[in-house]
Amino acid sequence: MFDEKKFRAALILRGISLTDVAKSMGINIATLYRKMSGDSDFYRSEIQKFCELTGIENPSDIFFADELT
Numbered sequence: 001m002f003d004e005k006k007f008r009a010a011l012i013l014r015g016i017s018l019t020d021v022a023k024s025m026g027i028n029i030a031t032l033y034r035k036m037s038g039d040s041d042f043y044r045s046e047i048q049k050f051c052e053l054t055g056i057e058n059p060s061d062i063f064f065a066d067e068l069t
Contacts, residue, residue, distance in 0.1 A: 001064075001065050001066070002035075002036070002042070002062070002063055003063075003065035006061060006062045006065070007036065007062050010054050010056060010062065014055070016053060016054065018032060018033075020053065021050060024050070024052070024053045025046040025049045025050065026046075026049070042063060047059055047063055
C-alpha cells in the first residue's frame with residue numbers, strides 16, 4: 001500500500017515539488033495525483049525516477065507499506 005505521508009515528507013525534506021516529481025516521471029500532475037490517491041498504480045520506472053530525484057535507496061516503506069488497520 002502506498003504511504004502518501006512518507007512520500008510527501010521525503011519531498012518536503014528535500015525541497016522538491018510535486019510538479020518536479022511529475023516531470024521526472026514523465027507524467028502530468030493530474031496523473032500523479034491519481035496515483036497518489038490510489039486510483040492508479042505507480043510503474044516500476046516511475047518509482048525508479050522518484051528514487052533518482054530524491055536520493056532514496058529503498059522506497060519500499062513508501063510504495064509498499066504495510067496496510068494500516
